Amino acid sequence: MKLRSIAVYCGSNFGASPVYAEGARALGSTLAGLGITLVYGGTHKGLMGVVADAVLAAGGQAHGVISQRLFDRGHLHPQLTRHEITPDMRSRKARMAELADGFIALPGGMGTLEELFEVATLAQLGDLVKPSAVLNINGFYDPMRAMLENMAREEFMRIEHADMILLDADPKRLIERMESWQRPTVEKWFPTKSAA
Template sequence: MKRLAIYCGSATPADPAYMACARAVGAGLAARGIGVVYGGGRLGLMGTVADAALTAGGEVVGVIPQALVDAEVAHRGLTQLYTVEGMHQRKQAFTDLADGFVTIPGGTGTMDELWEALSWAQLGYHAKPVGLLNLNGYYDEIVAFWGKMGAVGFLRPQHRDLLIVADTLDALLERMAAHVPAQPIVAMRAADL
């Protein structure tokens, strides 16, 4: 993997563990020669991931909507910064520029990005690994809900492994490297649905 899209929050939580996670992810990817593709902001976990990767000599590519540039939250010290019209173009750029996706703690925007990466993988719009870094159990309920969707029948058995979960960056990257793409829904026969 040459580049990974990092999905995370633009907020700065009170618990320092979240910022430490963002620093470790940015520095850890740079140390492995993996570039960061992210939302292009300078605030919160987003800015911390970018700064840590840059400080460690890594490549950092930002993709930010014009409205956020106008709001003066763009990070101006990146390797490259793309300005796009809106969020749909931003997420498409993440998919185009990255070899996989890693979600670390964040809020509604982060969840939107994660779920879209997963649904696009189900549909066959990409065959890239989708990872979830479950820092201190932050995403336990999301992992449980993913399992519930499978148990109820809203998630096909061949798609249950699309969400790759680990508690550490090392374990997550190892599992993502071993990822085998699932058969997309659009390639399935009606009998399989």
């Protein structure tokens, strides 16, 4: 699978360490170098702005999808290749998912996790057959991986579904893994057990 566009979910803050911005810049440069269009939330804030700046500085394409409310507050990145304004956050997410061939989460907060898990859940159900991944800068997503493994251990999800979210600290290697990704076809549900 050749990825032509990747939606990047990440924080609108910079985080506590400069290593997060360094990782965002590395991802942006890698996307541009591979000729992959960045699809993201359209703002200049935090890591979102860092990754867009890196894509543009390397001669790549950055497609912003921003909600009307954030646009009205002046949050649109002023130099994007292209941007769209959506009525609200739900339509923003749906449009990003439509535009992207795959998804990468950088470090971020609740919104980043919510976006990542939405597309991963849709892939689990077979409603959206596109790879999702995290750029695991500074081990940021190690606790999430441990939680997914615990969900599988406790039989709330299959380990194959936990493994659908690819983790890697190297952006080029992560994208290569995404391009060879295949959706698992295991049964979602476990055998019924007595609740007694």
